[in-house]
Amino acid sequence: MTTDNIPAKTDIKNADNSKELVVHNVVHCQQRFNWDCGVTCVMMLLSEQQRNYFLQNFTAICREEGFNQSTWTIDLCYLLKRFGIKHTMYTTMPGVNEDYKKLAYYSRILDLDRSRVVRKFAEAARYGVEVRRGVVSGAEVARHVRRRGPALLLVDAARLHCRWCRPQTLSLQLKHWLGMRDGYRGHYVLVVGASGDILIYRDPALPARLCAARADRMGTHPGTDRDAVLLHPPYAALTTDTTMTSIFWNKHPGMQYT
Numbered sequence: 001m002t003t004d005n006i007p008a009k010t011d012i013k014n015a016d017n018s019k020e021l022v023v024h025n026v027v028h029c030q031q032r033f034n035w036d037c038g039v040t041c042v043m044m045l046l047s048e049q050q051r052n053y054f055l056q057n058f059t060a061i062c063r064e065e066g067f068n069q070s071t072w073t074i075d076l077c078y079l080l081k082r083f084g085i086k087h088t089m090y091t092t093m094p095g096v097n098e099d100y101k102k103l104a105y106y107s108r109i110l111d112l113d114r115s116r117v118v119r120k121f122a123e124a125a126r127y128g129v130e131v132r133r134g135v136v137s138g139a140e141v142a143r144h145v146r147r148r149g150p151a152l153l154l155v156d157a158a159r160l161h162c163r164w165c166r167p168q169t170l171s172l173q174l175k176h177w178l179g180m181r182d183g184y185r186g187h188y189v190l191v192v193g194a195s196g197d198i199l200i201y202r203d204p205a206l207p208a209r210l211c212a213a214r215a216d217r218m219g220t221h222p223g224t225d226r227d228a229v230l231l232h233p234p235y236a237a238l239t240t241d242t243t244m245t246s247i248f249w250n251k252h253p254g255m256q257y258t
Helices: 037-044 048-058 058-065 073-082 098-102 110-122 138-146 169-179 241-249
Strands: 022-024 089-090 129-132 151-156 186-195 198-200 211-214 228-231
Touching: 022 138, 022 241, 037 048, 037 073, 037 151, 037 186, 037 211, 037 241, 048 058, 048 169, 058 073, 073 228, 098 110, 098 228, 138 151, 138 186
Parallel strands: 089 129
Antiparallel strands: 022 186, 089 228, 151 186, 151 228, 186 198, 198 211
């Protein structure tokens, strides 16, 4: 686990300016297995004390939460609740989409996970886990990140393209961690910043770095149910240094228009 944090400022009054660069400071964690991308995103959101506790009791906590080595977004919400992180989950399917049996990625886990996932959705309100049926657009994710906090997104790793990473390097690293095949491959990333229509995120499959993609191209593909978990304050400090905006666009020219 490493960090490349930008010095923090807590005043986000000017974050309404959509071109301003806003970045949440989190410690980057890299996943250790081919299944723990979502859990690793949660780990990035924890305090150092919580993160150490989680790592020391990793197997026991995964067993207690019931997901072992197969996590759905609702599992991550219960995990966030366990560590006291306020959030709201949005999804088009608060349950199990049986149509996904046709996807190779889901065919082997749907029957194994169905009862747990259905139960957790049914009991969410009882346990204080807020789930809303609906879609959060890329623009709304960017607005939330600028004004409120990070966002955890379910994406199709096969169609996830960072505008800053070398394609060959990115492809090899994703294949190493995720064992990527043709077709849908569920993967979680943590959106920690935004500027204009660009979402800045941390990918747990990669070493410590910031990645970037167009907001309207993340988490919209079949298989994701448009799952998005929005984190709420009180939360980590923000960087809203307007001097960074020009540096950002000078380093990555043309990203606003492609």
